[in-house]
Amino acid sequence: MAYREKYGSQIKNIEETMGQRNMGISGSGTLDRHATLIADQLVQHRDRLLEPADIKVLRPFSFKETCHWIGVNQNSLRHTLRTNPSLPQGTMLRGTRRHFEAVDIHAIRDHLIEHGRLGPGDVTCRRAGEAPAVIASINLKGGVGKSTSAQHLSQSLAMRGYRTLVVDLDAQASLTQLFGIVPEREPDMRTLYDAIRYHDDDEPEGTGPVDIRDVVQTTHIPRLDLIPSNMQIMEFEHETAGHDQRRAPFFLRVEEALAPIRDDYDVILFDCPPQMSFAVMSALFACTSLLVTVTASFVDVMSLGTFLGMTGEMMSVIEQRQGERPYDWIKYLITRYNPTDQPSVQVAGYLRSILEGAVMTNEFYLSTAIADAATTSDSIVEVDPSTFHRQTYQRAWDSVARVSGELEALIQSGWGRDIHGA
Numbered sequence: 001m002a003y004r005e006k007y008g009s010q011i012k013n014i015e016e017t018m019g020q021r022n023m024g025i026s027g028s029g030t031l032d033r034h035a036t037l038i039a040d041q042l043v044q045h046r047d048r049l050l051e052p053a054d055i056k057v058l059r060p061f062s063f064k065e066t067c068h069w070i071g072v073n074q075n076s077l078r079h080t081l082r083t084n085p086s087l088p089q090g091t092m093l094r095g096t097r098r099h100f101e102a103v104d105i106h107a108i109r110d111h112l113i114e115h116g117r118l119g120p121g122d123v124t125c126r127r128a129g130e131a132p133a134v135i136a137s138i139n140l141k142g143g144v145g146k147s148t149s150a151q152h153l154s155q156s157l158a159m160r161g162y163r164t165l166v167v168d169l170d171a172q173a174s175l176t177q178l179f180g181i182v183p184e185r186e187p188d189m190r191t192l193y194d195a196i197r198y199h200d201d202d203e204p205e206g207t208g209p210v211d212i213r214d215v216v217q218t219t220h221i222p223r224l225d226l227i228p229s230n231m232q233i234m235e236f237e238h239e240t241a242g243h244d245q246r247r248a249p250f251f252l253r254v255e256e257a258l259a260p261i262r263d264d265y266d267v268i269l270f271d272c273p274p275q276m277s278f279a280v281m282s283a284l285f286a287c288t289s290l291l292v293t294v295t296a297s298f299v300d301v302m303s304l305g306t307f308l309g310m311t312g313e314m315m316s317v318i319e320q321r322q323g324e325r326p327y328d329w330i331k332y333l334i335t336r337y338n339p340t341d342q343p344s345v346q347v348a349g350y351l352r353s354i355l356e357g358a359v360m361t362n363e364f365y366l367s368t369a370i371a372d373a374a375t376t377s378d379s380i381v382e383v384d385p386s387t388f389h390r391q392t393y394q395r396a397w398d399s400v401a402r403v404s405g406e407l408e409a410l411i412q413s414g415w416g417r418d419i420h421g422a
């Protein structure tokens with residue numbers, strides 16, 4: 001009895017639990033409760049990582065990094081800054097080292113472009129007659145680096161000077177969160193859904209799509225804008241199913257929504273969810289190029305085949321109605337690649353041998369620096385390099401720089417320029 005007095009509440013708990021177990025565990029009730037527990041914990045975890053006042057701020061870049069972003073060597077940049085004292089000269093960080101903010105880097109580049117001092121590949125803005133590159137980071141498989149690639153590539157392109165818009169299409173909103181936005185905290189946040197939704201004739205006025213300009217957000221990275229996502233994008237699926245497709249075909253919604261801002265950008269990059277949807281098909285229709293991320297594993301290569309077959313079939317249905325829309329390029333990017341893992345090397349070689357030169361030359365390396373940075377929603381561009389082992393960081397940075405450079409050449413080839421022989 002004393003035992004029951006002392007541990008009464010625990011015993012009662014156990015009795016209740018046993019009682020529940022005898023009656024069976026309610027599927028809906030239990031899963032719902034577990035979902036709530038996890039959601040609460042996640043929000044708390046994120047709140048700790050990202051205090052409301054702690055909005056993302058981009059770090060300054062070293063002299064060497066600045067040279068990389070502009071596309072000049074160090075002697076040349078030193079000479080430019082010496083002979084043009086009105087250009088930003090950088091600020092001293094940690095005693096002796098000159099660092100530059102992103103806006104300063106852009107100012108120096110713009111000056112060099114204006115004076116015809118950069119090579120054609122480093123003139124990272126569109127010229128007359130060059131249409132924006134609209135690219136989807138896509139694969140139906142989850143965990144193959146779609147969002148990580150979209151994050152790193154959009155940030156690298158913006159730092160290189162391209163006016164870039166990155167669009168999150170995934171209801172899970174990983175990319176949105178990588179930009180420091182927690183959808184749960186902003187229930188009224190506008191997303192692509194608000195711009196692509198149909199006019200609702202049954203509802204009072206004002207329940208149609210909004211101007212895409214009211215959906216785009218600036219980010220902490222100059223020249224990089226974001227269209228965030230949340231669960232609402234799923235509404236588009238339900239509404240499309242019940243909508244008269246002769247009046248407003250679903251596959252034109254994204255293209256039409258983007259039309260007013262398309263010319264404000266050099267590159268528009270979609271981060272797709274790991275499933276096919278009307279919104280994804282609509283984005284694919286608006287795209288000029290496809291970037292299919294794939295890991296070098298046989299299981300992923302098998303599911304890649306299924307995905308490609310299915311997507312091809314769905315596209316042919318749209319093409320029958322709307323005519324063919326040729327892409328500038330379709331490329332496969334091998335992600336999370338470990339060049340010291342023999343099976344991965346073999347699968348990568350196999351992919352290259354069968355996909356007729358469509359696999360990108362450079363792989364996105366698997367790196368603890370990328371994974372560690374992701375725990376604070378940062379990219380390798382954003383993190384402070386001094387917090388990493390130097391070689392680990394450099395290896396990840398170099399991999400991102402090579403992939404991004406190859407992507408730039410592809411983008412410019414789409415503009416009709418032949419820069420690096422892409």
Ligand SMILES: Nc1ncnc2c1ncn2[C@@H]1O[C@H](COP(=O)(O)OP(=O)(O)O)[C@@H](O)[C@H]1O
Pocket residue numbers: 141142143144145146147148149174274335336337364365366367368370371374
């Ligand atoms: N190159 C990489 N090195 C290390 N971890 C990576 C790399 N690319 C992706 N990851 C990690 O793998 C997981 C899945 O990547 P993610 O980009 O979210 O895939 P997807 O968008 O295709 O579902 C994430 O935890 C991410 O941080």
Ligand SMILES: [Mg+2]
Pocket residue numbers: 146147148170174175272273
């Ligand atoms: Mg993703």
